[in-house]
Amino acid sequence: MQREKFGSRLGFILISAGCAIGLGNVWRFPYITGKYGGAAFVLIYLVFLVLLGLPIMVMEFAVGRASQASVAMSFDRLEPLGTKWHWYKWFGMAGNYLLMMFYTTIGGWILLYVFKMAGGEFEGKNADEIAGVFGNLMEKPGLMTICMIVVVAACFGIVCMGLQKGVEKITKKMMLLLLALMVILAIRSATLPGAGEGIRFYLLPDFKKAAESGMKEVIFAAMGQSFFTLSLGIGAIAIFGSYIDKKRRLTGEAVCVTILDTCVALIAGMIIFPACFAFGVQPDSGPSLVFITLPNIFNSMSGGRIWGTLFFLCMLFAAASTIIAVFENIIAFAMDLTNCSRAKAVVVNLIAIVILSLPCVLGFNVLSGFQPLGAGSNVLDLEDFIVSNNLLPLGSLVYLLFCTSRYGWGWKKFCEEANAGEGIKFPKWTRIYVSYILPLIVLFIFVQGYWSKFVG
Numbered sequence: 349m350q351r352e353k354f355g356s357r358l359g360f361i362l363i364s365a366g367c368a369i370g371l372g373n374v375w376r377f378p379y380i381t382g383k384y385g386g387a388a389f390v391l392i393y394l395v396f397l398v399l400l401g402l403p404i405m406v407m408e409f410a411v412g413r414a415s416q417a418s419v420a421m422s423f424d425r426l427e428p429l430g431t432k433w434h435w436y437k438w439f440g441m442a443g444n445y446l447l448m449m450f451y452t453t454i455g456g457w458i459l460l461y462v463f464k465m466a467g468g469e470f471e472g473k474n475a476d477e478i479a480g481v482f483g484n485l486m487e488k489p490g491l492m493t494i495c496m497i498v499v500v501a502a503c504f505g506i507v508c509m510g511l512q513k514g515v516e517k518i519t520k521k522m523m524l525l526l527l528a529l530m531v532i533l534a535i536r537s538a539t540l541p542g543a544g545e546g547i548r549f550y551l552l553p554d555f556k557k558a559a560e561s562g563m564k565e566v567i568f569a570a571m572g573q574s575f576f577t578l579s580l581g582i583g584a585i586a587i588f589g590s591y592i593d594k595k596r597r598l599t600g601e602a603v604c605v606t607i608l609d610t611c612v613a614l615i616a617g618m619i620i621f622p623a624c625f626a627f628g629v630q631p632d633s634g635p636s637l638v639f640i641t642l643p644n645i646f647n648s649m650s651g652g653r654i655w656g657t658l659f660f661l662c663m664l665f666a667a668a669s670t671i672i673a674v675f676e677n678i679i680a681f682a683m684d685l686t687n688c689s690r691a692k693a694v695v696v697n698l699i700a701i702v703i704l705s706l707p708c709v710l711g712f713n714v715l716s717g718f719q720p721l722g723a724g725s726n727v728l729d730l731e732d733f734i735v736s737n738n739l740l741p742l743g744s745l746v747y748l749l750f751c752t753s754r755y756g757w758g759w760k761k762f763c764e765e766a767n768a769g770e771g772i773k774f775p776k777w778t779r780i781y782v783s784y785i786l787p788l789i790v791l792f793i794f795v796q797g798y799w800s801k802f803v804g
């Protein structure tokens with residue numbers, strides 16, 4: 349079966365970017381950066397994007413394009429006879445489900461904020477009162493559940509109707525609008541009185557401070573964030589490889605997606621941190637950070653209500669384009685495995701994901717006694733930790749070894765696939781690095797991260 353190809357190169361890059369750019373950029377990047385001390389973290393994160401993220405993205409694309417399949421079948425098609433790489437598909441799918449178990453909750457918060465902004469609920473409120481509004485929200489499991497279900501149902505609805513084509517067009521426009529709005533907000537934020545301290549926090553690395561707060565954990569977190577933001581390790585971005593024309597080399601495409609994704613994240617930080625310090629919000633507030641910071645900025649702008657509504661609407665689209673990509677993967681997986689109809693796969697998974705997403709929603713209220721990662725932690729923290737710090741790095745390791753080991757697909761075939769067509773070549777001289785050093789770095793960061801987090 350011939351898979352449809354993207355009409356244009358730009359189309360492909362923007363759609364892959366739609367999967368990559370999401371809550372990881374506008375929600376997770378600022379809060380993790382705030383939690384792990386600011387600029388020093390950002391610097392390590394950027395280095396990891398290039399050293400770890402980029403080569404692995406090329407590998408995922410290559411596996412997707414060579415197999416012309418999603419993670420459900422890609423390893424089956426490429427693995428050498430008698431090997432068991434295809435077992436990875438269960439791991440990858442578990443990753444996709446687990447990611448959705450908390451991603452949809454945050455999507456629900458954003459949906460609610462669109463309405464809160466439009467309704468002017470934050471107008472005239474100071475930073476403490478705004479934080480109070482968010483705190484109240486956490487106490488309302490019913491409302492949060494409804495918002496989560498609306499997000500899940502809407503995204504599955506789109507996947508079911510196969511409306512992707514239309515959505516792609518809207519998403520592209522919304523992404524550009526989001527970017528434009530973000531630039532405006534960053535300028536507003538950076539010119540707030542008292543913004544200087546935030547800019548220094550965000551842009552001037554202080555490694556001494558980072559070392560005090562535990563360099564090992566900072567590094568572990570930076571690796572997690574760089575994999576998370578690029579959607580690596582669970583076959584989520586691999587499927588897009590299957591849509592790339594053979595005429596394009598894969599490295600250049602990966603570079604473009606990475607650059608776009610990084611720009612969005614960096615601008616998000618440029619919005620949040622100056623405002624944080626200007627309004628006295630703690631940068632290490634955790635997952636609530638953007639929700640308690642942004643309304644302050646809109647309050648300081650004329651027409652803030654409109655800006656705010658538009659901004660959260662764009663954020664909602666960025667989140668939805670990621671959710672739709674992951675749902676599409678989940679549905680393809682179910683259909684490939686059980687030969688069921690699309691509608692059936694959608695209904696079963698809709699119910700499954702709603703139920704699976706409940707613990708995260710309830711973790712803030714009903715289940716608030718369950719603090720799996722220490723005092724004050726919740727289900728969201730646990731699920732996020734499992735995905736970002738465990739499944740993504742370990743899954744990336746599988747792609748790495750598959751593409752470089754002679755017991756897997758192997759270096760030669762990988763290079764042939766990555767370098768078919770024109771564009772930037774995957775540099776062959778990196779062989780020793782990607783085959784041996786890179787897996788060891790990932791493994792090392794993983795082990796030392798665990799050690800410092802749980803042992804001492």
Ligand code: PHE
Nearest residue numbers: 368370371372576577579584
């Ligand atoms: N990259 C997405 C984001 O930044 C999250 C994601 C991670 C999606 C892993 C798929 C797989 O929001």
Ligand code: NA
Nearest residue numbers: 368369372577
């Ligand atoms: Na991202």
